[in-house]
Amino acid sequence: MQLNLKKNKASKQLLWIGIVSIVMFFGGLTSAYIVRKAEGGWLEFEMPVWFTISTVAIVVSSALLLFAAQNVKAGKSGTSLLLGTLLLGILFSFSQIQGWGDLVAQGVYLTGEGSNASGSFIYAITLMHLLHLIGGLIALTITTIKSKIGKYTKDNYLGIHLVSIYWHFLGLLWLYLFLFFTYS
C-alpha cells in the first residue's frame, strides 16, 4: 500500500512535468507568433465560428469528465459520463477540421502563393494541439472501456485521475490558444 501510494504520486508528477514540457512547446510556438507578428506584414482575419463551437465542446467535455471522476470517487459508475466526454472530444476534433475549412474559404492558406505567416501559424499550432488531443482521446477511450468492465473502484481510480489532469490541461491549453489568437 505504501509503495502503491508512492507510485501514484510519482505517476502524477510524471504527468505534471510532462505537461510543463508541453507548455514550453506551445510557449515556443506562441512566442514565435508574437515575434513574427511584431515584424509586420501580418494578415488579419476573423476566427471561424467552428472554433467557438470547439471551445464550447471542450469546456462541456471537461465538466462531464469532472462529474465522471466524482462519480467514481463516490463509488458509482462513470462510464456514461466518460462516453459523453469522449464524444465531445470527437466533436472538438471535427469542429477543428471544419474550422480549417472555413479559414480556407476565407482565403487564409497554410502555404503557397498568397499565404501569410499569420495563417500558417494558426494551422501549425492548432494542428499540434489536435495531435496532443488525439493522444488524449486514445487515453479516454481506454479509460472508458476500463470503466465499462469495472476496473475502477473508489479506492483505485488512478487512471481516471490521470486522464482528467491531461484532459483539463488540453482544455485550458485550447482556451489559451483561442483567446491568444482572438485578442493578441
Place this chain on the structure above:
Amino acid sequence: MSEHHKETFLTKYVFSLDHKMIAKQFLITGMFMGVIGMLMSILFRLQLSNPGESFAVLEFFLGEKWAPGGVLDPNIYLALVTMHGTILIFWVLTAGLTGTFANFLIPLQIGARDMASGFMNMLSYWFFFAATIVLLYSLFVESGPAAAGWTIYPPLSALPQAIPGSGLGQDLWLIAITLFVVSSLLGGLNYIVTILNMRTKGMTMSRLPLTIWALLIVAILGVLSFPVLLSCALLLIFDRSFGTSFYLSDIIINGEALHNTGGSPILFEHLFWFLGHPEVYIILLPALGIVSEVISVNSRKPIFGYKAMVGALILIAFLSFVVWGHHMFITGMDPFLGSVFTFTTLLIAIPSAVKVFNYLATLWRANIRFTPAMLFAIGFVSTFITGGLTGIILGDSALDINVHDTYFVVGHFHIVMGLSAIYGMLAGVYHWFPKMYGRMMNKKLGYFHFWVTFISAYGVFFPMHFLGLAGLPRRYYTNSAFPMFDGLSDINEVITFFAIIGGLVQLLFIFNFFYSIFKGTKATENPWGSNTLEWTTPVERIHGNWPGEIPTVERWAYDYSKPGADQDFVPQNVPLKEGETEH
C-alpha cells in the same frame, strides 16, 4: 520484487527495464557514436592541414563519390563538420553522458530499487536507438547527410537547392533529432520524478551527492528547453515540406525566385538558441557533478563548500535561460538587447569562478590518490578554467564583433564544453566501472590514455585561438583562397598532428574498456573507499540493487578524513557517533 523472474537474453541485455543495463546501453551507444564523430573530425582535419592533397584514407571511408581521387569534396566537408557537431553534442555528450550516469547513478546514489518508471526508461533508450539508426542512415543517402552546420540555420537548411545536404539528409536529421528529443524528455521526466520521490529514508535534499544535484538540474533544463527546440524544428519542417514562410523571405536560389515572403531566419535563431544555450549546460553540468564527486573521493577530503556548489549549479542553470542572445550579437539585433545579453552572459563567470576556487580548496591539504578518474577530473578543472576565461571575450558583445564565428569560438567551445564534458565522462567511466562491471579497468593503460589525451587535446584546441585572432572563419573548406591566411599552415599542421594522436589513443581506451569487462581484475565492493550508497551494493548485478533492505542515510556524502573516525571515509549509511555533528 522482480528478481525472481526468469531472465532471457532479450530481457536482460536488450529490452531490459533495469536502470543499470539501460545505462550501459546508453554508454556503449554513446562510445560507438563518439568514435564515428571523432573519425569524421580527423578526416576533415586532413583536408584543413593539407588542402587539396589526396589521402587514401579519405577515399577508403568516403568512397570515390565524396572524396574523388582521395580529395574531400567541399559539400561533404560541410556535411562532416555538421555531423561531427551533431553527434558529439547530442549523441555523445547529451545522451551518452547524461543517459549513462543519470540512469546508473540516480537510483544507486539516492537509495532506490530502480527508476520511477522502468518502462519509460526503456522507451527512452529505444527512442534514442531509433534516432541513432536514422542519423546513421543519413550518412548513406545519395545527396549526403545534413550539411548546414549543427545549428541548421535556415534558409541554408531549408533549401535543397542551396546545398545537397539540405535534401533528404536534412529530413533525416530532423526526424532523428525529433526522436532524440522524445528520448531526452522521457528520460528527463523520469530522472526528476525519481529524485524527488524515491529517495531512501534519511536522504534529504541537503544530503544528496553533487552528482545527483547536477543531474536533477540538467533534467529540469532539458524538460524546459528541448520542447522549444522541437517547436523550432517543427516550423522548419513546415517550411521545408509544406512551403510555409516562417523562416523564409525574398529568396532567389539557383535563379528561381521563391514565393515566400515575410519569414525571418532570425526568428529561427532565437528559438534555436533558447534551447541551444541551455543545451551547453545540459552537457557541462553532469560533468561538473561527476568531477565534484571524483575529486572529493580521491582527495580524501569533503568537497569544499557543498552549499555554494549547489547554489552555483542552480545559478548557472538559471542564467543559461537568459543568455541565448550572445550567439546573435551580429545579426543586427537591437543594441540594447545586445547589452542585456552581454551583462547576463558575463554574470555566469561568477558562479563558475566559485566552482573553480572550491575545487582548488578541495585539493588544498588533500591526500590525493591519482586514479585515472582523478587525473581526468583534475584535467577537467584545467580545461574549465581555460575555456571559461576565453568565454569572457566571446560574451562581450563589442569583442565578439571580430571573433564571432572564427576559430577563436571553435577553440573556446571545444575546450570548455567538448573537452571538459568528455573529461567528466571519462572520469565517470573510470570511476564507476568497478560498479558497472564488477571489474577494474587497467590502471597503466588509463594513465597512458590520460596523458596522451590531455597533451594532444590542448595541442589541438589551444592553437585555434591564434587562428581565430588571425581572423580565420570557421567552417572554411580551406583557407588557401585568402593570401592573408597563408602563414597559418604550420598551426594547422600542428593541430592535425595532435588530432590524429589524440584520436588514436581513444581507441586504446575503448580497448581497455572492453578488455576490462571480460578480463579485468576482480573489483571489491567499495574499491575507492567511497561514501555514497552505490558502493554498499554487492558486486554482482541484481535487480533491485540491494539484496535486503535499502540502507538508511544518516549523514552527508562527504565525510572523508573526518577527525575521530576509524578510517578516512564514513559511508552515508553509518549512523553519527555520540557527540558527532554533521559536517
Place this chain on the structure above:
Amino acid sequence: MMSILVGLIILLSVIVLVQILRVNELVSEVKDQDANEITDKDNNIQGILTFAVFGVLFLGFVLWQFKYWGVHILPPASSLHGATIDTLMNFTMGVILFVFFLTQPILAWFAYKYRGRKNTVAYFYPHNNKLEVIWTVVPTLVLTPLIIYGLNVWNDITGVDTTNSKIIELYAKQFNWTARYAGDDNTLGQANYKLVEGLNVLGVDMDDDSAQDDIVTREVHLVVNEPVLLKMRSQDVIHSAFLPHFRVQMNCVPGMTTQFGFTPTQTTAEMKEQEGEDFEFVLLCNKICGAAHYNMKMKFIVETQEEYNAWMASQETLKNTLTLN
C-alpha cells in the same frame, strides 16, 4: 587487399595488447599485489607528472605560442571604432591571462604538493564562509569594470552617428559579393528580389528616382577618414560580411537589411608599407553558406580623396547601364 592488411594489423595489435596486459597482471599476482591498486609510487609519479605537464609543459606551450604564433594575430585595427575594440581586447586579455597564470599553476602545484601517501590523512575542511564570500566578491569586482567598459565600447560602436556617412550596399549571394554605391544623392534606390533579372543583379527598382545615380561595383573603394555606412542584403541564405582588419562584422539575412557604420583610418598603401606588398583589405563570408563558402570574397581599397574620385569617375551609373538598353 588493403583493407584485409589493415584488418590484420589491427587484430594483431589487439592480441599483442591483450598479452601484455595479461603478463602485467600475472607478474603482479606473483608478487602478491593487485595490479590495479593505486600505490604510493603511482601517486608520486602521477603527482610529479601532473606538475610537469599542467604546470610546466602546458604553460610553456602557451608562452611559446604567443612568441611564435603571436605574429599571426591581426595587425592593429584600421578603423576608428576598431582601435577602441583593440584596447578593450588588450585589457580583457590582460585580465584573463592574469587569472589563467594564477590558477593553472596553483592547480598543478596542489596536485603535486598534496599527492597522497599511505598513512597520511587529509585535512577535514568542509567549508569556510569567509573564503567563499571572498571568491564570490572578488570575481564580481573584477567583472564589473570589464562589463561597464565593454558595454561602453559596444554602445559607441552601435550608436555611431551615420548622418554624414557615405552609404554603400553589400549584396551577398552564393558565392560572391556585389556592392552598390548610393551615388550623388547618397540614397539607395528601392530594390525587390522579384526584379532581379539579367543585368539588374540586385533587383533595383529603376522607377525609383534615387536609383538612377546608384553605381554597382565588384570592389569597394573607400576614402580614408571618411565615415561609411554599409547596408547588407542577401539573395539566398544567411551570409556574414566580415572585414577583419576594420573589426567589422554583420550578418546578411534574406528578407531584411542590416547595417554597420565605420570609418577607415589607414589606406591600403599605408598598410602595404606596414604589412608587406601582398596586403589587401578583404571582405570574407563568415556564415556557413554552401560549398564555396570559403571562397567568397571582395577587395576593399582605402585611398585618398583624389584617388577615389578618379576611380569613381570611371564607374557607370545604373541609369546608364540598365535603362539605356
